[in-house]
Amino acid sequence: MDDFGADVFVNRDDPIPTIILDGSTPPRPRTPDTPTEFSDVETPSNRRKGLRGRFSAFKEKAKIQDQLIEKLLAQVVPMDDAQIPEDEPPPKGGSPGVVRPNFNLTTMSNNFRRFNSRIGVVFVFQARAIRLLSWRQPTHTLSFLTIYTFVCLDPYLLPLLPLTILLLCVLVPNFIARHPAAEFSLSSEQAIGYSPHGPPLAPAITVKPVKELSRDFFRNMRDLQNSMEDFSQLHDGIIKLVVPRTNFSDEALSSALFVSLFAVCLFMSVAANVLPWRLIFLTLGWVVTCMGHPAIQRQLQTAHEKHIHPQEEKARSLVGKWVERDIVLDSAAETREVEIFELQHLSGAGEWEAWLFSASPYDPLSPGRIARDKPIGTRFFEDVLPPQGWEWSEKKWALDLWSREWVEERIITGVEVETEGERWVYDIYDEQAVEKVGVIEPPVPGKGKEKEKSKAPPLKPSWEEGEDGDGRRGEWRRRRWVRLVKRKNLPEVPT
Incomplete structure (x- = not known):
């Protein structure tokens, strides 16, 4: 008697039909009714x-x-x-949240x-x-x-x-x-309706x-x-x-879709408040529901085979002509200019020896120079590679003849600029900072301001021009080389 009247909510209806899409693979055979x-x-x-x-x-x-x-x-x-990776642990100091096994x-x-x-x-x-x-x-x-x-x-x-x-x-x-409701036989002469009392x-x-x-x-x-x-x-x-x-595998078609959606967004941002949304939703609901009627489905299938399907190719050709005529793509690859600095070091014999090619000019006040780190780069010109995703657009490197401009753009101080010849940018020789380049002395407590001002080094110009070349120079010199690169066309991955 425990199960009398107890209804278990399960699926007792017909099998759910399968969604079959045109052009897709046929579904696997269904499992028959339970044996x-x-x-x-x-x-x-x-x-x-x-x-x-x-x-x-x-x-x-x-x-x-x-x-x-x-x-x-x-x-x-x-x-x-x-x-199988474990769930990520919660961040330190944060709530643990739900731990999933x-x-x-x-x-x-x-x-x-x-x-x-x-x-x-x-x-x-x-x-x-x-x-x-x-x-x-x-x-x-x-x-x-x-x-x-x-x-x-x-x-x-x-x-x-x-x-x-x-x-x-x-x-x-x-x-x-x-x-x-009370159960009565068909021969009963009393007509008693449903009563919720009792x-x-x-x-x-x-x-x-x-x-x-x-x-x-x-x-x-x-x-x-x-x-x-x-x-x-x-x-x-x-x-x-x-x-x-x-996904822009066909850039012209995706660009046309982007332009169309952008135009629709502009239209909806202006006209959304004046559209009859109640009538629109009412019409869509009735149309979608009526399309499920068997008679209407047969008519729609006949109309699709006789009228709509023959016009599909024509509509596609019209869209393709519009895309080809009005969507103009930038076919030329993007180009940029890259730079490299050639560094040379003054040897003990007073001759300049080639050191390396670096992405940094290694100027006297650069972070690496202050920390007394060695410059990072490559020894040979041929080992300089383009950035990732780019390729060389020119065959050779070109010397930057406007050395004064890139020095001023980087606000480099303590250097001497060569405006003619090989366009080297030299370090200015400083006798007081031969062994203390970039080292700042900490202030001594108890000293007066006048004594601290007397120890401050004199200000130097942002750049100087070399004329005779007889003056003493620092231990490093550099010059800038430039070259054009273009963005590399990646091959399409077959799907």
Whole structure:
């Protein structure tokens, strides 16, 4: 008597139909209805007498089910070679949040069984929605369109809709189940209507998960399998339709789409407040719902084969001509100028020796010079490579003859600029800073301001011009070389 009147909410409707997209691969064959060996029939283990026999039967049933699910998942996810990363740890000082367990085959099988025994309500809703939109019962579809019309004409009724559904579709059926109508034979002469008075006569409706390895359990597995195929077909269809037109593999077509969407955005930003949105949504809802009627579907299919399909190529050719005529792409590759500094060091014999080619001029007040780090670069000109994603646009490097300009742009001080000849930029020799280049003496406490001012080095000009070249110079000199690069065309990756 415990199960009297208890209704288990599972999928007892027809199988969910498959979404088939044109041009896509055909779906895999559906799993047929559950065979008789999966039905709830008595087995020898279930016929054992006593509590021990029932416990052993349940244990054996759960063991077989665990082995079946684990073997199925082991074929999909090989755990021998798989490296599954753990969840990222929470940041220091932050809230730990929800700790999610890592992938585990046993946990996965348990969660799959629990999920499959409770997913029937989703398939029931899906089947009823398909039945409603396919006009299997026209009165139900027309009632839906009537409610939809009222909501579109008066959007303030939208918050009332879920409350009404809760009252009429949940509370009223549950109350009637607790207070069923009295049963009378056909020969009864008394016509007694429904009366809600009196104590409840039946148990309340409960929502329970379906039993594992039962007929309804395998129905849910069937519909879950078919829903995964539907999602895969829908996903592949959307990717095939959207991605080639938006990923700029065809730059002219993607640019035309960008211009069109930008124009639509400008129009909507101005005219969105004057459009009749109630009428638009009302018309769209009626059109979409009426397209599900079998008679209209047959007419649409005939019209598509006779009128729309022959005009598709013509429409594509018109769009292609518009794109080719009005969308102008910049075919020339982007070019930039790169620079490199040739550094030379003064040897003990008073001769300049080639040192390396560096991206930094290594001037007296550069961070590397102050920290007394060696300059970083390459020894030979041929080892200088273009930036990543670029290639050389010119065959040779060119000497920058405007040395004064790049010195002033970088606000380099303590150097001597050569305006003629090889355009070297020399360090100015400083006897007081021969061994203390870039070292700042810390202030001595207790000294006066006048004594500190007397120790300050004299200010030097931002640059100087070399004339005779007889003056003493520092230990480093550099000059600037430039070369043009262009952006490299990456080869298209085949899909």
